[in-house]
Amino acid sequence: MQESVIYQDIKAEGIQEGIQQGIQEGIQKEHQWVLRLLSRKVGDIAEDYDAQVKDLPLLKLEALGEALLDFEQIDDLAEWLAAHANDHREAE
16 A cells, blocks of 8 residues: 555655745744844834834844844834845745
């Protein structure tokens, strides 16, 4: 039975779904990590900024993770998000 085409297809589909779920969980954890770092660096993050960060694609999120090292206040995050808003829409 393990050698049947149907079994192999189902197994491959299950593996692919597992990989996709793992990728999504990893990205979600990356968003959480960046938000925690931001909170620690500049204080409480407003819900609208929180939502914008959670909406960033992975490459932009990584860029924000590096940029936040230079942030000193919440306005730095606001400026970064505003400066990269167009880039974000173009990347989608």
